[in-house]
Amino acid sequence: MTPTPRSYDVVVVGSGAGGGTVAQALAPLAQAGRRVLVLEQGPRFGNDEFTGRELEMAGALYHDGGGFLSADGTMTLAFAHGYGGSTIVYTGTSLSAPARVIERWAVPGLDHADVLHRSQRYLGENNVHRLPAEELNDNNRLFEAGARKAGYAVEQFPVNVKGCRGSSLCNLGCPNQAKQGTNRVQLPAAERGGVEVVTRAEVLRIAPDRSLTVRVSERPAGAKGLPSEWPPGEYRVAAKIVVCAAGALGTPPLLLRSPLPAPRSLGEGFTCHPALILVAEHGTPITNDVGHPKSFFVDRAAEERFVLETCMYFPFTTAKALNGFGPEHSALMRAFPRQQQILVLAIDRAADGNRVGIDRDGNPVVHYAYSPETVTGLVQGNRAAARIFFAAGAVRVHAPFAEPPTIEARDAGRLDALIDARHWKPGKQAISSAHLMGGCRMGTSTADSVTDAWGRVHGIPWLFVADASLFPDALEINPYVTIMALADRVAEAVLGDAPQFLG
Amino acid sequence: MLTSVRPVLRAIGVTVVPEATRLDEAGWAAIEDTVAAALASRPATLQRQVLLFLRVVEWLPLVRFGRRFTRLDPARRARVLKSLLDAPLLLVRRGMWGLRTLLLMGYYGRPEVRDEIGYRAHPGGWNARRRVS
Numbered sequence: 207m208t209p210t211p212r213s214y215d216v217v218v219v220g221s222g223a224g225g226g227t228v229a230q231a232l233a234p235l236a237q238a239g240r241r242v243l244v245l246e247q248g249p250r251f252g253n254d255e256f257t258g259r260e261l262e263m264a265g266a267l268y269h270d271g272g273g274f275l276s277a278d279g280t281m282t283l284a285f286a287h288g289y290g291g292s293t294i295v296y297t298g299t300s301l302s303a304p305a306r307v308i309e310r311w312a313v314p315g316l317d318h319a320d321v322l323h324r325s326q327r328y329l330g331e332n333n334v335h336r337l338p339a340e341e342l343n344d345n346n347r348l349f350e351a352g353a354r355k356a357g358y359a360v361e362q363f364p365v366n367v368k369g370c371r372g373s374s375l376c377n378l379g380c381p382n383q384a385k386q387g388t389n390r391v392q393l394p395a396a397e398r399g400g401v402e403v404v405t406r407a408e409v410l411r412i413a414p415d416r417s418l419t420v421r422v423s424e425r426p427a428g429a430k431g432l433p434s435e436w437p438p439g440e441y442r443v444a445a446k447i448v449v450c451a452a453g454a455l456g457t458p459p460l461l462l463r464s465p466l467p468a469p470r471s472l473g474e475g476f477t478c479h480p481a482l483i484l485v486a487e488h489g490t491p492i493t494n495d496v497g498h499p500k501s502f503f504v505d506r507a508a509e510e511r512f513v514l515e516t517c518m519y520f521p522f523t524t525a526k527a528l529n530g531f532g533p534e535h536s537a538l539m540r541a542f543p544r545q546q547q548i549l550v551l552a553i554d555r556a557a558d559g560n561r562v563g564i565d566r567d568g569n570p571v572v573h574y575a576y577s578p579e580t581v582t583g584l585v586q587g588n589r590a591a592a593r594i595f596f597a598a599g600a601v602r603v604h605a606p607f608a609e610p611p612t613i614e615a616r617d618a619g620r621l622d623a624l625i626d627a628r629h630w631k632p633g634k635q636a637i638s639s640a641h642l643m644g645g646c647r648m649g650t651s652t653a654d655s656v657t658d659a660w661g662r663v664h665g666i667p668w669l670f671v672a673d674a675s676l677f678p679d680a681l682e683i684n685p686y687v688t689i690m691a692l693a694d695r696v697a698e699a700v701l702g703d704a705p706q707f708l709g
Numbered sequence: 710m711l712t713s714v715r716p717v718l719r720a721i722g723v724t725v726v727p728e729a730t731r732l733d734e735a736g737w738a739a740i741e742d743t744v745a746a747a748l749a750s751r752p753a754t755l756q757r758q759v760l761l762f763l764r765v766v767e768w769l770p771l772v773r774f775g776r777r778f779t780r781l782d783p784a785r786r787a788r789v790l791k792s793l794l795d796a797p798l799l800l801v802r803r804g805m806w807g808l809r810t811l812l813l814m815g816y817y818g819r820p821e822v823r824d825e826i827g828y829r830a831h832p833g834g835w836n837a838r839r840r841v842s
Contacts, residue, residue: 258832261743261818271750273810279803341835372834381832495830496838521828522817526810530794531725532787539817543827633802634794 209419209442214241214402215708216700217418217445219409219460221246222291223689224673224696225451226388226396227328231697233399240708243443244396245407245420247452248287249431251294256381260520263378266430267295269455276572280632281480283572284640285455288431289405290389292453296640296686297376297500298366298385299515300334302326303681303688306508311678313648315659316695324691332366332386341372343497348488348546349516350502352598358504358590363515365498372497374518406434407441409452410568412464416668418443446707447700449661450646451672451693458562458645458675459570461656461663469652469664473563475556476572477680478639482550482584483519483527486595486603491543494518504590507553507682511579512587514594517549527636528604529611538604538612546595550587551641554580556679562645581630584637588625592618606635641685646675661696668707672696710745714760717767718744718812720779724786725809726816728825740815747811759811762804766793 216232218225221244229244236242248267257263264272267286274283286292302325308318353360370384383390397403410419424438425431450457458473499518506512519527521539524547528535538545554560554577563571588607595603596618603613609629617624649655652664661676663669672693674685681688711718719737723729732740748756767778770789774781778789793805816822823829831837 256832258830259820261814271747273747278799279807280799370834371832371836373832374830374834375832382834491827493838495828496834520830521822521826522814525813525817531790531809533727535725536727539826543829631795631802633799633806636806 207440209440211442211444213444214243215445216240216242216447216449217443218242218244218449218451219418220291220450220452220456220673221289221388221393221403222451222453222673223293223388223686224453224693225291225449226293226392227690227693228449228451228672228697228700229396229401229403230392230399231694232700233396233401235701235704236400242401244393244401244403245409245418246287246289246291246403246405247408248289248405249425250289250405251379251431253383255430256379258373258375258378258381260378260522267379276574278574278632280637281478281574282636282638283455283478283642284638285453285642288389289393289403290387293385293387293686294379294389295377296385296387296684297498298387299363299500299684300329300332300366300687301364301683302329303691304683307682313659313678314650316648320695321688321691324694325687327694328687328690329364332391333368334364334366336362336364337370337498337501341370341497342501343372343494344492345494345499345518345546346497346501346516348492348598349548349594352594353502353504355597356593358506358594360502360504362502363500365500367498370498374495374497374499376499378520404435405432407436409460410463412448412460412466412669414466416445416448418445418448447668447670447704449670449672449696449700453673454642454645454675455562455570455572457671457673459564459568461646462564463568466669467665469656471647471652471654472656473561473645475644475647475678476560476562476574477554477556477643477677478574479551479641479680480554480576480580480584480637480639481552482588482606482635482637483517483524484548484550484588484591484595484603484605485524485528485538486546486600487538487541488544488546488599489601492546494543494545494547505683506586506590510586511553511583512590513551513553513682514587514591515549515551517547519547529606529635534612546598546600548591548594550584550591552580552583552587553682554583554680556644556647576632581627585625585627585630589621592621592625641681643674643677643680643685646671647678648676649678660699661692662699667703670696670700710748710756711741714763715741716779717763720786721766721790721808722812722816724783724790725812729816736819739819740812743815743818744811747814758804759807762808766808
């Protein structure tokens, strides 16, 4: 069947932190009569569809229901599809890129002051602020108190919520529309400005003649989300400028599937802050599954290559995060009202061989090996989290890098001996990641990168990238604000180049 | 999909989550539906690998204990599964990890589990919690 033809001036692929930002920034083009289109693979969800039920929401929002695995099966990678992309499922923690990271990236033409300036604009736009003390739950308060007692510098996360009711369900999509993701702020603004957003629209490839092959899917019977704005079928969308903002596991595979003269480093330099969930048990119930789940963090990235964040996950996710099985595992699950949780993120580095590729059907494949430094970061983070738990009064801690994993309070003085890299066994500990970065790194030429400092793909001036795949290396913090700042730069470049391509 | 491996799946299930021994037929059906749905969305090769791994778990203990997995006592079943989780070969650890994940998803994905473990998250957040406290 012949694809249905459509024609636009600018097509943006993806509607998350990158695509949503670009869409809003390009609204003036639409208002000036240009046709701007956003294509989003997932659906547009109704406000009443966010039920907070774990498997139901994970299946609706996340790629592979949240169970997408790295090629060797040792890490779970979480990313979402839908109007708003992964901003639907983040916790809204809003940090700007550290100066040390932007300096280490060493991208000519990209300086920290510019990233910070643009970040601040979005911090304001997204209502970023620190929650008042009375809205913090015990899970967070214990982390803060324990961290201070254990000698760590602890900071409160600014979060981008408005009218947060403390459902604790951020990672399953806020049931109260409180998180100010691109689905709540930038995309609606873009649509009001005349930008067209089409959901359930997967871009299969981009041709050298600047046409996109797009498959619009039917809404499956009984599935969440609205039908697509376009009738189901295959489309050939002609564009003058294309901006890829499909995320680190979307953009590199799309470009690899496309018959374009892509730079040879396409897909290389993948990093992801591999993470572990640590669980401790207190003697009495605490408030943990009510209130914003992520209010504090300890940043030891520069010194020890780990970051600790408060977290509180759902029953299945928690069960999966615990090592082993059987009575001990069950006992800890049944202590849910007494659980305190901490997320340990290792700060990895772009390394040879860690890359995003595609399989024979064009689907993303992530090749990732844990460097000794990354494993050390996880071990050090395990130890620090255990110290914080015990300092906060926990009676026992479940540490994935200990064997057996349960450590009683009486052994709190032996953490360095008990939690050790010798217990690391890929495929045994539940490593996961939600900070997917790299694959289209910025730089100066095809020899070292995929795009320039403004997201233009080397050698293909009409093609831009505007998502976390631009990161040349790990960001060391939660990435969405920096994605928005970089996407803002890309949109500026698009507007600047527009006369050349749009006439 | 799971009919042919149901006995070993359930035997592994009660080893992974001992409380599963208390489930009635409807409870097990819910777990198996969740596992089947999770597998159905995955490539056919992966589905075959999971079914093959289940059969391997069933017959492997014959070498060491002279009995199939489903005929072992709970302690020996646990030893078999632990040896698979600790296996030197990543492929074996991955298989066991995947199986364990599917069963945990089936068990802890049931609505009843909220009351069983005391999980009380509610879309209404603090207000909902104050109402019931």
